[in-house]
Amino acid sequence: MRSLTGESPVVAGAASRTDKFLQYPVMPTLRPAYPRGPWHYKDMHQLVVTYESTAEAVRAVVPAPLQPADGNRVTIEWRRMSEVSGFGPYTEVGHSVACTFEGKPAIYVFQAFLDSESPTLAGREILGFPKRYGEPDLKTVREVLTGTLNYGGVQVALATMPYRAVDLSDRLAEIEQELQTTQLVLKLLPDVDNHTPKVAQLIRVGIYNVRLKGAWGGPAELFTVPHVGCPVAALPVVRVLEGRQHLWDMTLSDGQVVHDYLETERHRMR
Numbered sequence: 001m002r003s004l005t006g007e008s009p010v011v012a013g014a015a016s017r018t019d020k021f022l023q024y025p026v027m028p029t030l031r032p033a034y035p036r037g038p039w040h041y042k043d044m045h046q047l048v049v050t051y052e053s054t055a056e057a058v059r060a061v062v063p064a065p066l067q068p069a070d071g072n073r074v075t076i077e078w079r080r081m082s083e084v085s086g087f088g089p090y091t092e093v094g095h096s097v098a099c100t101f102e103g104k105p106a107i108y109v110f111q112a113f114l115d116s117e118s119p120t121l122a123g124r125e126i127l128g129f130p131k132r133y134g135e136p137d138l139k140t141v142r143e144v145l146t147g148t149l150n151y152g153g154v155q156v157a158l159a160t161m162p163y164r165a166v167d168l169s170d171r172l173a174e175i176e177q178e179l180q181t182t183q184l185v186l187k188l189l190p191d192v193d194n195h196t197p198k199v200a201q202l203i204r205v206g207i208y209n210v211r212l213k214g215a216w217g218g219p220a221e222l223f224t225v226p227h228v229g230c231p232v233a234a235l236p237v238v239r240v241l242e243g244r245q246h247l248w249d250m251t252l253s254d255g256q257v258v259h260d261y262l263e264t265e266r267h268r269m270r
């Protein structure tokens with residue numbers, strides 16, 4: 001049987017059923033794993049420890065065309081997100097290295113551990129953030145701001161610094177700029193044959209509406225434990241360079257492909 005448009009009713013019906021499902025941002029359609037952004041972060045508490053690692057360990061995690069910056073600088077940061085639209089509160093540990101991309105400073109995030117599924121999936125599937133499940137915590141224990149990361153109940157990282165000891169209010173504008181340094185991640189996803197690479201892109205993460213409300217400095221200590229499931233100790237601590245605390249707002253929403261490895265490969269083959 002043919003419809004007036006000449007299409008079989010079965011096919012026409014199938015098309016509209018598909019359209020209905022395309023309105024959802026992501027699976028499962030009954031309750032998508034995460035809502036569409038933008039996601040607004042308010043009153044985010046951050047503990048940042050910057051340290052020097054070894055040249056060999058830094059080189060091992062940095063993909064071309066990025067270049068490790070001088071000084072083998074690595075950053076491990078705890079973020080306690082108290083108020084996030086669409087995701088609710090959660091805590092995250094991010095591990096990054098200072099790089100240059102096209103001759104300009106950039107931060108390359110090579111691993112992150114979160115205690116919440118929705119932002120983990122959104123970060124991975126949309127932006128390509130290397131997020132995995134972990135048990136991070138950031139709290140003030142007496143006069144010490146204390147960041148811990150547990151994996152399967154085992155503590156693999158401990159960072160401490162005096163709570164709000166050195167007020168950096170006179171540097172807020174400069175630090176607010178620093179927080180907007182180009183942030184890059186490697187989005188790597190296989191095709192359904194479970195073999196061929198489907199996506200291999202360097203993504204610049206868009207960070208919007210940054211508002212730094214407070215910043216504090218001071219000495220910091222960092223201790224990491226080797227663990228194959230959560231390799232924070234893969235970039236060993238040679239020397240802690242700086243500890244910081246920030247209280248800030250921002251918006252995450254989208255990213256931009258700045259290097260497409262598969263496209264570059266296809267070009268080379270032509």
Ligand SMILES: CC(=O)CC(=O)O
Pocket residue numbers: 039092119120122123124127129252
């Ligand atoms: C969407 C995200 O990528 C969230 C985050 O950075 O925690």
